[in-house]
Amino acid sequence: MSKGILYDATKCIGCKQCEQACATENGLPYDDKIAAQEVTSAHKYTAVLTKDDKFMRKLCMNCGDPACASVCPVGAMKKTALGPVTYDKSKCMGCRYCMAACPFSVPKYEWEKAIPGVRKCIMCSTRVAEGKQTACAEICPTGATKFGDRDALLDEAKKRIHDNPDTYLHHIFGENEVGGTSVMLLSSIGFNNFGFRNDLTDRALPMYTYQVLSRIPDFIPLFGTMLGGIYWITHRRQDVAEAEAQEREEREFKGGAR
Amino acid sequence: MTIPRMRFTFWKAVFAVIMVAGVYCTFIRFFRGLGASTNLSDQFPWGLWIGFDVMCGVMLAAGGFTLTAAVEIFNIKRFHSIVRPTILTAFLGYLLVCAALMYDLGLPWNIWHPLIMRNPHSVMFEVAYCVMLYTTVLALEFSPIVLEHFHLHRALKIVRSVMVVFVILGVLLSTLHQSSLGTLYLIMPNKLHPFWYSPLLPVFFFLSAISVGLAMTIFESSMSSKYFGREIELPILRDLGRVLVVVLALYGILKFEDLYHRHVLGLVFVSGYEQRFFLLEIFLSVLIPLGMLLVPKIRENAQGLYLAAVLCLLGFVTNRLNVAITGVESAMGGRYTPKWTEVVITAMFVALGFAIFGFAAKYLPIFPEEKAHAPAMRKPETVMSDFAVPVHAGD
Incomplete structure (x- = not known):
């Protein structure tokens, strides 16, 4: 009691x-x-x-x-x-x-x-x-x-x-x-x-804070999937390959310059 | 060239004075306690160190997640060249926030306690975890810069291969704790003034963090062009300016709707202590920058963009201080003004931020696409910006 x-x-x-x-x-x-x-x-x-x-x-x-x-x-x-x-x-x-x-x-x-x-x-x-x-x-x-x-x-x-x-x-x-x-x-x-x-x-x-806080566990997988999905859509395979080739060049240029 | 040299010496001296005073105040804080080093009281348990060092510190570091999200997740490639400085700012910002927190906590050696003593109902617990994890993520996002400097190509390759996971994690954690700093105040419906207390506090804190992230990027790019002789990336900054217009407009409209639906719009026109600070905040953070950036002539101009960004930053700093200090003063029946020691410690962290940024920019490949440029013309400078200068005296 x-x-x-x-x-x-x-x-x-x-x-x-x-x-x-x-x-x-x-x-x-x-x-x-x-x-x-x-x-x-x-x-x-x-x-x-x-x-x-x-x-x-x-x-x-x-x-x-x-x-x-x-x-x-x-x-x-x-x-x-x-x-x-x-x-x-x-x-x-x-x-x-x-x-x-x-x-x-x-x-x-x-x-x-x-x-x-x-x-x-x-x-x-x-x-x-x-x-x-x-x-x-x-x-x-x-x-x-x-x-x-x-x-x-x-x-x-x-x-x-x-x-x-x-x-x-x-x-x-x-x-x-x-x-x-x-x-x-x-x-x-x-x-x-x-x-x-x-x-x-x-x-x-x-309750004022808990009604916001309690949504976070649900929010994380949804928002994470959304971000991952946007990444997946915006980065087509060749774009990645392109960027890597460019970066490699860049790195070699930097390395040589030193 | 004698005049710039004198300037260097002057700001070096200012930096040294702040540091010496900072060390003295640190001594007062840790050996004589919070009572001797602050104007905090049972009425005002939170003051400048929470209001500025923590709340504004986290907000001003928001450029890191805003720009990494834009470039790495939304794949907006033209912003790529300005990602590194924003990650540096963010990493530095969070380290300084953690350091400043050690001054404000009454028992700072217990700062690790949330790791094992969990209270998932506490917003502070959530913020603590997010800040801890995000600082780690920032360290990893920052690591390629260091690895590149030391030519550790294998480690670099490993870090790069998993980077996207950290980027997504970083954006997720930032979204959570930037908004949660607003959620902190949801438990004070009877303490925080209705100008600021709103169920939408987390949304306002998140939107303003994005605004500040953009404004801070414009600010630091302008600064870098002034002090590191970099060519200003005006087309990029113009684009950022446009995005800032949209985010500020969203923020402004939401703020208006929020005040309207909570029936406090009328208070905006009633003269009063809170009203003055609220108007100052709204004009600096939204109305003036928005008005400026909507004029093509100002938006397309480096100086105009810079000025709008600085006003926006000052406005949102005012917002955080209003939430943390101005908004609770009436309910607590008094006024809080920081003690000189509090101001010195805060100034010390700001000065350290500028100095370390300058130091890192000098020795690490922060501006990877940089080519040799003639030093940019020196322009009238603001007081804060010059803290970065002493480190570059040797240039």
Whole structure:
């Protein structure tokens, strides 16, 4: 069963314990200065964003069909069956196509390092594989961040909106965005207030490139035959013989001249 | 003759300065990392090195497959004498692209990973394979030139007997990866500006590669006649000019139809950041060269052809930079300007390209049908073209 995270901004009190737990889990530094940064970076995988008295969490959406995993030429990014989208630095060659392709601009780079890697939330893949919750969900004192089966969380999100139609924006961010994501967000105000895009397609992004790429195996024998055929038609036997005789002459002329 | 000699010395000095600066920037890049050597950021993971060195580099090397296809497959014999310089340009271009990629990759020593770690769903994987195979094919297509130079007739005969296979393979691989550089951006429907994001991106990249292949051939033939004292093959270049008219017209019409059907034609008339760069690109790449080449007086004239070709090249370079940089700036909420170190590295590769071309043209039989000619008259020169000069200072 694929796991997921449901973040309900109406329950969030902005205590940022999820940030702290995330830093601890991933061996990242955390102090007041970093807590004040309301952006994710190579040393901060999740951030609690503030807009007036409203909150929102930014973390990797762990897409159902992630662009980053699809574009990675060496398969360093992987969508696991359990839900997390993981990264293997030992495979990575640093082309940064994942960063260019991500619709949420989640992957960050260690620009200052001579041996850099991509950094992002991997939905605590090790913990999840052990049957545990993600660090952020476990620490959350109000249940704003909830971990569980994605399908069950989606049903719950729908129920919450249905039961409290005035509290929530009637939009589960991540239900359909880019084909659906493992992380889903609920809010009382528009997600664009926190830098999320309103115009994201509901199609899984990898389909955009795959519908072209998948034609290539068929294209190669057709186009190859066409080129070979044109060659065959345009080069009659005597033409070839003629050209060779001419070349031989030429070569002898060159050889003699030296 | 004292004035040309001074010019030689001046451009030699420029070349030396670029190389010294390049070595220094190389040191910064590999010992202090991408952060210290570029203006790349989490917002702009791709910059000048991808936009110019790789995307434009591959595009500018398209003359190799365009001309080999015309001569070897379509058997258009009158283009035969200009095939070798285009193969040299292509081979050189791809080697430089590979070298430049080593600067841009964060972990360049892992560049071989796609060989064993395969992800056939990745456009980058496909491009990597095509570029790798095509560079090998180019080496084989280039090999007769070297074999001839060293009089290795048996090896030459073997290579020649299988050449047609490599030629077909080369055209096939080029068609695939030239278009795939456009396919790379298909996964960014919400990031790339609608001027450039189109389902037809691969087709545009392929058609523009052919245009550039033709324009680049006109450009380098004109250059060769200036600097290597070759007689300009004006009748051939005129024919290339005609073909360029047709390809540019196709490209232009398709571009118009694409914008129209995606309902963004109106945006062309709304003043804006992207609009200015788009108009610059369209005028330089298609409208002005097409307008020029449709005038018989300009098309038949060496200078006119040269100018149209140069504008076309600049236009399509602008196109690639627009796709790679301008088109994503708004979505990423910022502006990217390359750092001086990035510019120096790029300049170093351009300078190396010109210098090695000049070197190879001097020592290898690149112009096989060449007869002795009096040095051509020197004409006003562009800045870039003169990088080729230092190597020939000894002539």
